[in-house]
Amino acid sequence: xxxxxxxxxxxxxxxxxxxxxxxxxxxxxxxxxxxxxxxxxxxxxxxxxxxxxxxxxxxxxxxxxxxxxxxxxxxxxxxxxxxxxxxxxxxxxxxxxxxxxxxxxxxxxxxxxxxxxxxxxxxxxxxxxxxxxxxxxxxxxxxxxxxxxxxxxxxxxxxxxxxxxxxxxxxxxxxxxxxxxxxxxxxxxxxxxxxxxxxxxxxxxxxxxxxxxxxxxxxxxxxxxxxxxxxxxxxxxxxxxxxxxxxxxxxxxxxxxxxxxxxxxxxxxxxxxxxxxxxxxxxxxxxxxxxxxxxxxxxxxxxxxxxxxxxxxxxxxxxxxxxxxxxxxxxxxxxxxxxxxxxxxxxxxxxxxxxxxxxxxxxxxxxxxxxxxxxxxxxxxx
Numbered sequence: 279x280x281x282x283x284x285x286x287x288x289x290x291x292x293x294x295x296x297x298x299x300x301x302x303x304x305x306x307x308x309x310x311x312x313x314x315x316x317x318x319x320x321x322x323x324x325x326x327x328x329x330x331x332x333x334x335x336x337x338x339x340x341x342x343x344x345x346x347x348x349x350x351x352x353x354x355x356x357x358x359x360x361x362x363x364x365x366x367x368x369x370x371x372x373x374x375x376x377x378x379x380x381x382x383x384x385x386x387x388x389x390x391x392x393x394x395x396x397x398x399x400x401x402x403x404x405x406x407x408x409x410x411x412x413x414x415x416x417x418x419x420x421x422x423x424x425x426x427x428x429x430x431x432x433x434x435x436x437x438x439x440x441x442x443x444x445x446x447x448x449x450x451x452x453x454x455x456x457x458x459x460x461x462x463x464x465x466x467x468x469x470x471x472x473x474x475x476x477x478x479x480x481x482x483x484x485x486x487x488x489x490x491x492x493x494x495x496x497x498x499x500x501x502x503x504x505x506x507x508x509x510x511x512x513x514x515x516x517x518x519x520x521x522x523x524x525x526x527x528x529x530x531x532x533x534x535x536x537x538x539x540x541x542x543x544x545x546x547x548x549x550x551x552x553x554x555x556x557x558x559x560x561x562x563x564x565x566x567x568x569x570x571x572x573x574x575x576x577x578x579x580x581x582x583x584x585x586x587x588x589x590x591x592x593x594x595x596x597x598x599x600x601x602x603x604x605x606x607x608x609x610x611x612x613x614x615x616x617x618x619x620x621x622x623x624x625x626x627x628x629x630x631x632x633x634x635x636x637x638x639x640x641x642x643x644x645x646x647x648x649x650x651x652x653x654x655x656x657x658x659x660x
Contacts, residue, residue, distance in 0.1 A: 284313075285297070287375035288321065290375055291483070295541050298559070299545050300328070310332065310363075310368055313333075330351065332354065334356075334359035335353060360380075364391070372395055372396070374402060378482075382645075395414075403498065406639075408594075425499070430521075434533035440505065446524075447512050447514060468612065481613060489583045490581035491583040494588065516574075517572050519539040520537070536563060583622075586623070595639060597633065600629050604625055604626045607656050609622060
């Protein structure tokens with residue numbers, strides 16, 4: 279049976295690669311709805327090609343600009359529009375590839391509507407993992423990870439018992455500045471930061487990779503997805519990005535998922551699970567050609583964002599909401615050229631220090647803390 283897909287974040291890196299997968303398998307998938315921000319120029323050819331039944335944009339201004347280019351297709355706006363697209367009766371799978379915590383309400387409503395969730399949005403689980411997983415358990419909904427690391431763990435757990443897990447091992451490429459000292463980071467530019475050695479990703483996630491916050495967010499996400507304590511989640515530096523992550527079991531066995539660095543592999547796995555389809559556009563892994571795989575211990579002093587993520591995760595409650603919101607705003611300030619690269623971690627640390635933790639925040643409290651943190655980072659912190 280053909281799967282009807284709602285794609286949140288259609289013009290971003292993961293969104294475009296999701297469309298690549300849909301394009302490859304027209305007999306398996308159909309795009310029911312697509313949501314994007316304001317990039318009409320990038321969205322229009324996609325709308326014409328995939329002919330979604332519903333379109334969601336960021337605001338009324340974008341809606342007005344787009345309306346003249348589409349023939350009668352309904353256009354909705356904002357979080358409410360994403361919710362409507364995600365809960366439509368015909369939809370089978372919701373791919374949350376939107377950047378930032380804005381995808382949280384739509385994800386919660388989609389879970390309540392018993393949609394399969396393919397989650398490529400770390401911020402949803404980082405910001406409100408306790409709410410998302412509680413709803414997923416309540417409604418017996420599967421969250422299929424699209425991140426390469428979490429997909430690797432998911433695949434390595436197939437057929438195994440949770441109680442036999444000894445630890446999860448998440449691999450990190452090290453990002454654009456993995457060979458730089460702390461001193462050398464002082465004057466790096468946005469262009470330098472966006473030059474990732476292994477992966478082709480969007481700007482925000484590439485900066486997160488350089489600061490290692492991306493890996494910190496993945497640790498928090500793994501904690502919620504797999505219900506594993508933080509002390510049993512380890513991060514190691516693996517330059518080649520061939521082993522995407524591993525699971526070590528109590529008997530000493532280690533299961534790993536390997537492959538070339540291509541996000542279309544975990545995207546397609548999430549869309550086809552529990553089956554697999556051919557993916558002809560992906561380069562096959564050639565271990566003879568690679569020859570050597572390298573691993574190094576992570577240095578929390580060199581990468582303080584990773585340390586802060588572990589600390590916020592262990593503290594729990596609203597601390598991870600603050601961590602995520604402060605990071606998003608600080609990264610945007612860096613991309614705008616308003617702060618230095620090292621100022622990103624300073625903004626995050628200041629925000630965490632100033633926050634009084636709320637143990638079990640509800641959705642309205644989380645959204646309020648998120649907004650308050652963003653304003654503080656953008657306008658008040660020095």
